[in-house]
Amino acid sequence: MNPHHHLHESTLMSYAAGALPAPLSIVAGAHLEHCPQCRQRLRDAEAIGSVLLEQTQPASAEGDARRSALREAMLAQLASESPVGLPMVASVPQRERPEADPDHLPVSLHPYFGASLAALRWRWMAPGVHCIRAEQMPSLIMLKIAPGKCLPMHSHGRSELTQILRGSYNDALGLFAPGDVADLDEEVEHQPVTAPGVPCICVSALDAPLVFSGWLARKIQRFVKL
Ligand SMILES: [Zn+2]
Incomplete structure (x- = not known):
């Protein structure tokens, strides 16, 4: 499965912040399960969110250095990554993966x-x-x-x-x-x-x-x- 249509940036940011309404977040979860590209974008959104959160903390020399190092590491990571990541399940043989079963529904839909x-x-x-x-x-x-x-x-x-x-x-x-x-x-x-x-x-x-x-x-x- 190689999706061509993905989640919007704003949807991913809301999902990362836990602010997406429940029904939308269940469907977003179903997409993320099969989309390595959006999983990578979600990790980036979470990294950006944690840096923004750090920036709202009271300033100190030690905190400033840590935030700066974190931001540098995040930017280096974003610059070095290819736009399409590898699926996390790529190395698992097909028969062991429940999602390889044509009847299998995404896990976020099971409940x-x-x-x-x-x-x-x-x-x-x-x-x-x-x-x-x-x-x-x-x-x-x-x-x-x-x-x-x-x-x-x-x-x-x-x-x-x-x-x-x-x-x-x-x-x-x-x-x-x-x-x-x-x-x-x-x-x-x-x-x-x-x-x-x-x-x-x-x-x-x-x-x-x-x-x-x-x-x-x-x-x-x-x-x-x-
Ligand atoms: Zn996607």
Whole structure:
């Protein structure tokens, strides 16, 4: 899995600070599990956060020297790293890795959806669309969209984070395939179209209700209560 669409810098900084709303942080965790590049960016964000925290401490000669050394080490580390890190699990044989199992769901989703894709109990939501809403967290939702399906044009009240698990879709931002995350804010209005062949399965966290354009789409919205 080699993702092409990643978490925004601001999402990573909020995640590192523990300030991301829970549903978004669960989906971000699902992306991080399969994205060595974002794991590296998260470590950098944590390093920057710890330097900023140090800078808010009362000044002393010893503290100044330590902060300066820490900052230098961090900048040297950032300068020396290639943009794409190696997966942490690269050396483990495939059969020993649960995520190599095609049915395996990301670990951050297990408390809400279980561990197995095959065991999911889908509910009909709209023609060509099935879903499962996390019981304890209504704004966390798993979606299965039929191949070749065009979803209504919609934008987002605040932010939406969607991790693609199987299949793929296209929208104005490009092709989103397994491992990719769509990190969208309220500015984005999009109309995903799933690829032919296999259903697109993704997990989405919404920070606010979707806003559909057009009277038909608004009718659907009332019907599906998204
Ligand atoms: Zn990533």
